[in-house]
Amino acid sequence: MPVCLRLSREQSDRAYMSFCSASSADDRLKETREALVVVQDTGEVLWMPQAMLNSSCSFDTLLFPFDEQQCELKFGSWTYNGNKLDMGFIDGQSSMDTTDYTPSNEWTIIFNSGRKNVKYYSCCPEPYPDITFTLRIRRKVAFYTFILILPCALLSLLTMVIFWVPPESPAKLQIGMNIFLAFFVLLLLLADYTPRAAASIPLIGAYFCLSMIMITVSTVMACIVANMFFRGVRTNRAPRWLRSCVIDGMARVLCMRDAFIEPRTDVTTPKKTWSTFVSTYRSFSDPETLCAKVHLLDLDNNFDSKTDLEDCGLEDLFGETSGEGQDDEWEEEAAELLSDVTSIRETMTSMQEKRDVAEAKKRHIREWRIIAVVLDRVFFLVYIFINVMGLVAIFVRVMIPEE
DSSP states (O other), rough: OOEEEEEEEGTOOOOOOOOEEETTTGGGSSSOOOEEEEETTTTTEEOOOOOOOBBBOOOOOOTTTTTTEEEEEEEEEEOTTHHHTTEEEEGGOSSOOTTTOOOOSSSEEEEEEEEEEEEEETTTTEEEEEEEEEEEEEEHHHIIIIIIHHHHHHHHHHTTTTHHHHHTHHHHHHHHHHHHHHHOOOOHHHHSSOTOOOOOOHHHHHHHHHHHHHHHHHHHHHHHHHHHHHHHSOOOOOHHIIIIIIIIIIHHHHHOOOHHHHOHHHHHHHHHHHHHHHHHHTTSSSHHHHHHSOOOTTTTTOOOSSSHHHHOOOOHHHHHHHHOHHHHHHHHHHHHHHHHHHHHHHHHHHHHHHHHOOOOOOHHHHHHHHHHHHHHHHHHHHHHHHHHHHHHHHHHHHSSSOO
């Protein structure tokens, strides 16, 4: 960039200048370099330095990779004050000459300007002029979109698969751990693309950390859901407060309760009566020897004598008795019959009790599994809500930068 210097007449015979950027970071300026200097008889000197100047400036990576940076390049003399050396722009220019500028693959210049400043310091009464160029550049995001943003979006969507896998599947934990490692790799890439001494932490890095925290929490939630799913096998029925909160409350709000209701069928246990036994007995006996006049009696009724048989109406079932010996024989057969029926009844009662216990155990297991499925759905909705809120916060911050 051509810079016009104005020397006093007594200094025009020696055009030695210590001239560089105030924020220079170029070590090559320590070297002695020859430059063509054109000195006019009016005291004007045209100096076109041949150097690549590296300057340091503050770097704000909050909106990386959608960030814009502003740097100021300040040029002044360290040797002469304003009474001996004056500075100004050639041909009234007030910005950098970008005619021979080669566009950068990473940055786009969106604004540049220059101004002349004259400062007075407390140590010296002389003025000290300088030329300050303001350069505002914007980062090109195409490369970072495919390296950081797109993989981040895909991994965020893949995290939802954790909640879609059935609770009893061990793949829930494996997917969560793999996604956590993938986000950690993206975080390392982000650290390579941003300066260590930046003034702020990139929002996309904060989103990476938020996603890693959410994946960790979702993996813990998957463990809780799996524990709930298999808890019914090891423990008793779920507590009443848990059933009321999850099955009656959350499931109803999430419109999942109807899917867990089983159709009820009215199952009536047939009454164990003498008629049941007689009908079974007739299937193995001659029908002609059985009496059709059988009254319905409960199995709890006992009979010990012929009188009981006559009172119960079973006299015709065993035939008419003609002697005391025959009565004893029928009584013995009736006692054996009653013993067999009692044994059958006890066996059936035991089987029914075991069946009731098994059905109750199944209901308890099903309740725990329903609780696990409902909690899995609740955790899924919580994850989506936090994820969406994080994305909205980042995009709002990107679209509406601070003034």
